[in-house]
Amino acid sequence: MSMTPQTLLTHWPSLRTLLDQWTERGWLRPLDRALAVFLHEQAPDTPPLVLLLAALASHQLGRGHVCLDLAALLADPDLSLSLPPESDDGVLPPPRPSWCLAGLVLPTLYQALAQAPSLVAAGVGTTPLVLDGQRLYLRRYWQYEQGIGQAIGERLAMGEGLRQALSGERMRHWLDRLFGPVGPDAPDWQRIACALAAGGAFAVITGGPGTGKTTTVVRLLALLQALHLSGQTEGQPLRIRMAAPTGKAAARLNSSVAGRVGALPLPDDDLGRRIRAAIPTQVTTVHRLLGSRPNSRHFRHHARNPLPVDLVVVDEASMIDLELMSQLVQALPPEARLILLGDKDQLASVEAGAVLGELCDRADGGHYSSRIRNWLHGVSGEALPPAMVDSTGRPLDQHIIMLRQSHRFGADSGIGRLARAVNGGDPAQVAAVWDGGDRLPDLARVPLRGDGDKALEQVLIQGGGDLFQDDGAGQGERPRGHAHYLTVMRDTDPGDGACREAVDDWAGRILGAQAEFQCLCVIRGGPWGVEQMNHRIAQALGRVGLLAPEGVWYPGRPVMVTGNDYGLGLMNGDMGVALSMPDPEAPDGRVLRVAFPAADGSPRVRWILPSRLGQVETVFAMTVHKSQGSEFRHTALVLPDAPSPILTRELIYTAITRASRWFSLLMPRAGILEAGVKRRVLRSSGLKGALLSTKPVENSVETMS
Numbered sequence: 001m002s003m004t005p006q007t008l009l010t011h012w013p014s015l016r017t018l019l020d021q022w023t024e025r026g027w028l029r030p031l032d033r034a035l036a037v038f039l040h041e042q043a044p045d046t047p048p049l050v051l052l053l054a055a056l057a058s059h060q061l062g063r064g065h066v067c068l069d070l071a072a073l074l075a076d077p078d079l080s081l082s083l084p085p086e087s088d089d090g091v092l093p094p095p096r097p098s099w100c101l102a103g104l105v106l107p108t109l110y111q112a113l114a115q116a117p118s119l120v121a122a123g124v125g126t127t128p129l130v131l132d133g134q135r136l137y138l139r140r141y142w143q144y145e146q147g148i149g150q151a152i153g154e155r156l157a158m159g160e161g162l163r164q165a166l167s168g169e170r171m172r173h174w175l176d177r178l179f180g181p182v183g184p185d186a187p188d189w190q191r192i193a194c195a196l197a198a199g200g201a202f203a204v205i206t207g208g209p210g211t212g213k214t215t216t217v218v219r220l221l222a223l224l225q226a227l228h229l230s231g232q233t234e235g236q237p238l239r240i241r242m243a244a245p246t247g248k249a250a251a252r253l254n255s256s257v258a259g260r261v262g263a264l265p266l267p268d269d270d271l272g273r274r275i276r277a278a279i280p281t282q283v284t285t286v287h288r289l290l291g292s293r294p295n296s297r298h299f300r301h302h303a304r305n306p307l308p309v310d311l312v313v314v315d316e317a318s319m320i321d322l323e324l325m326s327q328l329v330q331a332l333p334p335e336a337r338l339i340l341l342g343d344k345d346q347l348a349s350v351e352a353g354a355v356l357g358e359l360c361d362r363a364d365g366g367h368y369s370s371r372i373r374n375w376l377h378g379v380s381g382e383a384l385p386p387a388m389v390d391s392t393g394r395p396l397d398q399h400i401i402m403l404r405q406s407h408r409f410g411a412d413s414g415i416g417r418l419a420r421a422v423n424g425g426d427p428a429q430v431a432a433v434w435d436g437g438d439r440l441p442d443l444a445r446v447p448l449r450g451d452g453d454k455a456l457e458q459v460l461i462q463g464g465g466d467l468f469q470d471d472g473a474g475q476g477e478r479p480r481g482h483a484h485y486l487t488v489m490r491d492t493d494p495g496d497g498a499c500r501e502a503v504d505d506w507a508g509r510i511l512g513a514q515a516e517f518q519c520l521c522v523i524r525g526g527p528w529g530v531e532q533m534n535h536r537i538a539q540a541l542g543r544v545g546l547l548a549p550e551g552v553w554y555p556g557r558p559v560m561v562t563g564n565d566y567g568l569g570l571m572n573g574d575m576g577v578a579l580s581m582p583d584p585e586a587p588d589g590r591v592l593r594v595a596f597p598a599a600d601g602s603p604r605v606r607w608i609l610p611s612r613l614g615q616v617e618t619v620f621a622m623t624v625h626k627s628q629g630s631e632f633r634h635t636a637l638v639l640p641d642a643p644s645p646i647l648t649r650e651l652i653y654t655a656i657t658r659a660s661r662w663f664s665l666l667m668p669r670a671g672i673l674e675a676g677v678k679r680r681v682l683r684s685s686g687l688k689g690a691l692l693s694t695k696p697v698e699n700s701v702e703t704m705s
């Protein structure tokens with residue numbers, strides 16, 4: 001039978017052959033094809049067009065989308081498959097979705113879907129697929145979205161009651177205590193964040209690096225405990241838990257929270273001590289919090305066995321995907337508050353769903369109602385800028401607070417300026433940062449002339465200090481490359497007979513030195529991808545005599561754990577270094593062990609036998625995706641030499657903001673950065689629509705005190 005779009009969409013064997021071809025080429029996942037085959041077996045009369053849509057809906061999940069947007073599909077059908085940038089071999093490729101779906105309009109798709117009532121329903125039901133407006137979901141994901149929407153919606157509705165119950169006078173007292181009186185530089189967004197979050201059961205505090213999210217949340221917890229505990233002498237404090245998506249992010253928060261709790265300007269009396277003691281300093285992973293079970297996607301805590309908490313704070317919430325967020329909100333008791341912290345502009349999780357980004361879609365503009373403005377002014381003395389007050393603001397808008405001033409990067413910091421320009425999406429602005437003639441001592445831009453360009457090793461091995469302008473501010477401190485931690489490993493080795501304490505100190509120094517520098521890549525494959533860069537860096541370090549990269553495990557090998565291992569206490573994202581550890585009982589005085597920093601942010605070191613580490617990767621270079629939740633003093637981003645759909649504004653922003661002091665950009669080809677800055681990650685989902693479809697605050701029956 002000759003293949004036409006018509007045969008494909010009406011004749012299952014033809015469609016099946018095409019799905020096979022797509023799968024063979026890697027355009028579709030075997031899982032997506034298997035779903036279409038399974039649905040055909042369940043309902044053989046189903047129009048093949050529906051099975052094609054089902055396979056494509058499934059495929060979107062692997063690409064971060066929660067559903068298949070049918071209108072977007074018809075507008076650009078080829079975007080629905082993982083097609084390579086250009087045809088890679090001489091073999092005639094199979095037809096693409098644009099050919100199969102040519103000439104079809106939305107009503108045709110709806111008609112076909114209506115002919116499969118056992119597979120597709122418009123909402124609640126048992127069908128494997130759900131059609132919600134123009135979005136086609138696998139039911140599980142529709143349920144996740146509904147569950148999150150409902151849990152957040154219920155908490156938004158609790159806001160009014162909570163605000164009315166709050167004593168404005170007490171709130172003002174504690175805000176002044178924690179922040180000092182309202183200053184001349186109003187608005188103070190951190191103070192606003194605390195007041196708004198205290199006046200609700202749900203809040204998102206978003207902001208770029210160093211805008212004070214951690215500082216603010218510690219003060220917010222103090223404020224909440226103060227409001228809860230003051231006036232009662234016997235009462236129990238609020239039960240608060242803090243979590244982050246990865247072990248690394250949890251450890252980072254752990255190490256910064258404790259110090260900040262100690263520094264809180266609380267009264268030196270019994271109440272002050274009780275408040276301080278009631279702020280948790282232990283941060284766990286979300287998986288741990290929920291009680292993960294080996295080999296199961298189900299947690300110990302869920303709707304029928306909720307967490308014993310009054311408030312949960314989740315940091316780095318941009319990394320949380322739809323499924324985990326759904327499991328988290330299900331495990332909250334109905335009255336428990338939820339506070340999410342994160343940077344809305346960062347890359348979302350690789351899994352389906354960009355929950356934080358969607359919730360914060362309107363954060364830049366504020367959209368606060370005049371009632372919230374008045375309430376806020378009454379309880380905090382803070383005046384919201386008139387441009388951020390909006391009579392059409394929705395309940396969700398009232399609970400999103402964006403911190404707008406970086407305290408880490410000053411106005412003249414190159415990293416801060418570059419990150420802002422990339423976020424703006426205009427390559428001309430990005431070029432202006434580099435070419436504006438200002439001294440930007442924290443940035444280096446390094447065009448590479450081919451594979452063998454010496455500048456590559458100069459940056460990745462030695463740190464590329466000469467490529468940065470020395471501002472003198474670092475008092476002689478210069479950016480490091482990978483040679484640094486290996487030099488520390490070699491030069492401070494405590495010797496064969498060293499005691500355990502000296503060995504731990506040595507490992508701690510190496511781990512600290514290793515966190516000074518990281519090479520990031522955009523993709524895994526190709527000459528400038530993670531695999532090649534790892535190889536090249538190891539070879540280069542071998543040539544300068546700092547490494548002997550032989551076999552899988554060798555001293556100095558930096559690794560990242562890529563899956564949670566509860567037995568070993570290691571979490572996805574944890575980084576360690578293989579070391580030749582002095583051991584008096586070993587035949588030659590040394591054993592190879594992998595040193596990891598302690599999970600609680602303390603200086604302790606955990607030593608693990610390499611053979612016990614199942615899922616690890618070498619990380620002289622890592623993808624930007626894998627670097628989320630981590631921070632390095634010097635970060636070098638190696639761009640690819642061809643345009644890539646993965647290189648987006650969000651990815652470049654995430655890479656730049658991993659750097660706390662120096663950022664280098666290595667460019668094998670001109671124009672690639674500009675193309676990436678213009679490309680956005682677009683994710684199909686219905687969460688934002690569902691949450692924003694509620695009535696504007698000004699028209700609701702809500703009354704403000």
Ligand SMILES: Nc1ncnc2c1ncn2[C@@H]1O[C@H](COP(=O)(O)OP(=O)(O)OP(=O)(O)O)[C@@H](O)[C@H]1O
Nearest residue numbers: 190207208209210211212213214215216256407408
């Ligand atoms: N209002 C403020 N005034 C002065 N310094 C501040 C203020 N808020 C925060 N800082 C300082 O700025 C730095 C960054 O703050 P913090 O760690 O709270 O930010 P963050 O947004 O959590 O950062 P990250 O990017 O690590 O998530 C810290 O050194 C902190 O002490």
